[in-house]
Amino acid sequence: MxxxxxxxxxxxxxxxxxxxxxxxxxxMGRNQPRSLGRRGLSGATVIDSLDTLYLMELKKEFQEAKAWVEESFHLNVSGEASLFEVNIRYIGGLLSAFYLTGEEVSWRFEAPELSRLGRKPCPAFNTPTGIPKGRLVSGSWGWATAGSSSILAEFGSLHLEFLHLTELSGNQVFAEKVRNIRKVLRKIDKPFGLYPNFLSPVSGNWVQHHVSVGGLGDSFYEYLIKSWLMSAKTDMEAKNMYYEALEAIETYLxxxxxxxxTYIAEWRGGILDxxxxxxxxxxxxxxxxxxxxxxxxxxxxxxxxxxxxxxxxxxxxxxxxxxxxxxxxxxxxxxxxxxxxxxxxxxxxxxxxxxxxxxxxxxxxxxxxxxxxxxxxxxxxxxxxxxxxxxxxxxxxxxxxxxxxxxxxxxxxxxxxxxxxxxxxxxxxxxxxxxxxxxxxxxxxx
Missing domain, CATH: 1.50.10.10 (Glycosyltransferase)
Structure with missing residues (x-):
C-alpha cells in the first residue's frame, strides 16, 4: 500500500x-494559458501556482514563478476585474506564499506594501449597506456599474483573507469591512433560513429567491465553517451561522x-431544480x-x-x-x-x-x-x-x-x-x- x-x-x-x-x-503572466478574456490584472496562473510549486518542492518552477512576481507583477494596469477573483487568487495566493515560505517573498508583505495591496479593493465597499459591489476597473480602481446585485459567494468569501490582512498590517479596516457584511446578513430576513444568491448593495434586500450551494452561493457557506476553524474556534457567530444554514439546506434542498x-438541489422561490x-x-x-x-x-x-x-x-x-x-x-x-x-x-x-x-x-x-x-x-x-x-x-x-x-x-x-x-x-x-x-x-x- x-x-x-x-x-x-x-x-x-x-x-x-x-x-x-x-x-x-x-x-508567462497570462491569467490562463491560451484563453481570451477581459483585460485586467495579469499573472493569475503564476500567483495561483506559487504555493503548489513550493509544496511539491518543484524548486526550479517555483523560482521562475517567484521571479516573475518580483519583476513583473504590479497593480497599475487597466481593465476590469472581479473583487472575488482579486481576493481569492491574488491576495489569497500571495498570503499563502508568504506564510509557507517566510522570507522568500516577504518583500511583498512589508506593512506598507501589504496595506497598499489590501486597500486596492476597498472602494468596492462604498455602498449604502457596506455590501461590496462585484467588479472593479483596475486602472483607476474605481467601480464598474455591471448589474445592481452583489453575489452571495463573492461578498461572502472575503473573511479569511481580510482578517489576515488586518493581522499582518495592523490595519483594522479590513476586518471591519467583512464583519459589517456579517452584520447585514444577520439582520436581513432569510426565507426559511436560506440565503438567496443575489443581494442589493443599495437596499440590503434580496433581489431574487434563488438558492444554490453550487455556483453563486457555494463559498459563502465554506467561509463560515472555515472562519470558525481559523479563529481557533472562537468565532461563535460564524459557527452559529454555518450550522443554522446547514440545517435549512438539509430541510429544503x-x-x-x-x-x-443523495444530492443538494437548487431552490427557486420554493420550486426545486x-x-x-x-x-x-x-x-x-x-x-x-x-x-x-x-x-x-x-x-x-x-x-x-x-x-x-x-x-x-x-x-x-x-x-x-x-x-x-x-x-x-x-x-x-x-x-x-x-x-x-x-x-x-x-x-x-x-x-x-x-x-x-x-x-x-x-x-x-x-x-x-x-x-x-x-x-x-x-x-x-x-x-x-x-x-x-x-x-x-x-x-x-x-x-x-x-x-x-x-x-x-x-x-x-x-x-x-x-x-x-x-x-x-x-x-x-x-x-x-x-x-x-x-x-x-x-x-x-x-
Missing part, C-alpha cells in the same frame, strides 16, 4: 511541471434519488470538515451525509465515458447523476470532487477515496494532457473528446494540490493547523 501511495503521489506531482510549462515561455443518491453543479461537490468535504464541531448527536449524521454526497459526485464521474464529471448533472426522467444537456457536459479541470476526496480521506482513511482520486489522475492523463499542459474537454460522454484549449489557473492552485494532498501524509498541511481558502491557498489558524 505504501509503494502504491508513493507512486500515486509522484504521478500527481509530475502533472504539476507539465501544467506549468507555460512558465518558461511566452504564456437535500434529496435522495430513487436510485439512492433537481440538479447539482460540479461546484456544489465541494460540499461533501465542507460537511466532513464541520462534523466534529456539530452538536454531539449530529456528528455521525454529518459524517455520513458528507460521505453520501461525495459518493454521488463520484457517480457523476463514473457514469461518463471519460471518467471525468460534467459541469452539472441532473436527477430526473429516470436518469441520475448525468448531464442532460450538451451545454452542461463539459469538464474544465475543476477541483471540487477531488477536494472532497481529500477531506474525506483525512477524516476516515477509507482507501476508497484514494482509489477514486487515482481514477481522476488517470483520466486527466488520458483525456486532458496536451503538449503544452492540460486542457479542459468539451464533452465527458465522448470517449475521444475535443479539448477546449484552456488550462484554468485553478487546476494548478486546487485540482493538483488536492490530489497531491490526497496521497500525502496527514501532517502535510495538517487540517489542525491550516485552512484553505476557496482557491485552495492554505492560511494558518490564527
Amino acid at each position: 505504501k509503494s502504491l501511495r508513493e507512486g500515486e503521489r509522484t504521478k500527481a506531482q509530475r502533472q504539476e511541471p507539465q501544467g506549468t510549462q507555460v512558465f518558461g515561455g511566452r504564456e 437535500l434529496n435522495v434519488s430513487p436510485g439512492g443518491l 433537481h440538479k447539482m453543479g460540479h461546484l456544489a461537490c465541494f460540499s461533501g468535504g465542507m460537511i466532513a470538515l464541520g462534523a466534529e464541531d456539530a452538536k454531539e448527536e449530529k456528528r455521525a449524521h454529518y459524517r455520513e451525509l458528507a460521505a453520501q454526497i461525495t459518493k454521488t459526485c463520484h457517480e457523476s464521474y463514473a457514469r461518463s465515458d471519460t471518467k471525468l464529471g460534467p459541469e452539472a448533472f441532473w436527477f430526473n426522467s429516470g436518469r441520475e447523476a448525468v448531464a442532460t444537456h450538451l451545454s452542461e457536459s463539459y469538464y474544465i479541470l475543476r477541483p471540487e470532487v477531488v477536494e472532497s476526496y481529500m477531506y474525506l480521506w483525512r477524516q476516515t482513511h477509507d482507501p476508497i477515496y484514494r482509489e477514486w482520486g487515482w481514477e481522476v489522475v488517470m483520466a486527466l492523463e488520458k483525456h486532458c494532457r496536451t503538449e503544452a499542459g492540460f486542457s479542459g474537454i468539451q464533452d465527458v460522454y465522448n470517449s475521444t473528446p475535443n479539448h477546449d484549449n484552456k488550462q484554468q489557473s485553478f487546476f494548478l492552485a486546487e485540482t493538483l494540490k488536492y490530489l497531491y494532498l490526497l496521497f500525502s501524509e496527514d501532517d502535510v498541511l495538517s487540517l489542525e493547523d491550516w485552512v484553505f481558502n476557496t482557491e485552495a491557498h492554505p492560511l494558518p489558524d490564527r
Whole structure:
C-alpha cells in the first residue's frame, strides 16, 4: 500500500511541471494559458501556482514563478476585474506564499506594501449597506456599474483573507469591512433560513429567491465553517451561522434519488431544480470538515451525509465515458447523476470532487477515496494532457473528446494540490493547523 501511495503521489506531482510549462515561455503572466478574456490584472496562473510549486518542492518552477512576481507583477494596469477573483487568487495566493515560505517573498508583505495591496479593493465597499459591489476597473480602481446585485459567494468569501490582512498590517479596516457584511446578513430576513444568491448593495434586500450551494452561493457557506476553524474556534457567530444554514439546506434542498443518491438541489422561490453543479461537490468535504464541531448527536449524521454526497459526485464521474464529471448533472426522467444537456457536459479541470476526496480521506482513511482520486489522475492523463499542459474537454460522454484549449489557473492552485494532498501524509498541511481558502491557498489558524 505504501509503494502504491508513493507512486500515486509522484504521478500527481509530475502533472504539476507539465501544467506549468507555460512558465518558461511566452504564456508567462497570462491569467490562463491560451484563453481570451477581459483585460485586467495579469499573472493569475503564476500567483495561483506559487504555493503548489513550493509544496511539491518543484524548486526550479517555483523560482521562475517567484521571479516573475518580483519583476513583473504590479497593480497599475487597466481593465476590469472581479473583487472575488482579486481576493481569492491574488491576495489569497500571495498570503499563502508568504506564510509557507517566510522570507522568500516577504518583500511583498512589508506593512506598507501589504496595506497598499489590501486597500486596492476597498472602494468596492462604498455602498449604502457596506455590501461590496462585484467588479472593479483596475486602472483607476474605481467601480464598474455591471448589474445592481452583489453575489452571495463573492461578498461572502472575503473573511479569511481580510482578517489576515488586518493581522499582518495592523490595519483594522479590513476586518471591519467583512464583519459589517456579517452584520447585514444577520439582520436581513432569510426565507426559511436560506440565503438567496443575489443581494442589493443599495437596499440590503434580496433581489431574487434563488438558492444554490453550487455556483453563486457555494463559498459563502465554506467561509463560515472555515472562519470558525481559523479563529481557533472562537468565532461563535460564524459557527452559529454555518450550522443554522446547514440545517435549512438539509430541510429544503437535500434529496435522495430513487436510485439512492443523495444530492443538494437548487431552490427557486420554493420550486426545486433537481440538479447539482460540479461546484456544489465541494460540499461533501465542507460537511466532513464541520462534523466534529456539530452538536454531539449530529456528528455521525454529518459524517455520513458528507460521505453520501461525495459518493454521488463520484457517480457523476463514473457514469461518463471519460471518467471525468460534467459541469452539472441532473436527477430526473429516470436518469441520475448525468448531464442532460450538451451545454452542461463539459469538464474544465475543476477541483471540487477531488477536494472532497481529500477531506474525506483525512477524516476516515477509507482507501476508497484514494482509489477514486487515482481514477481522476488517470483520466486527466488520458483525456486532458496536451503538449503544452492540460486542457479542459468539451464533452465527458465522448470517449475521444475535443479539448477546449484552456488550462484554468485553478487546476494548478486546487485540482493538483488536492490530489497531491490526497496521497500525502496527514501532517502535510495538517487540517489542525491550516485552512484553505476557496482557491485552495492554505492560511494558518490564527
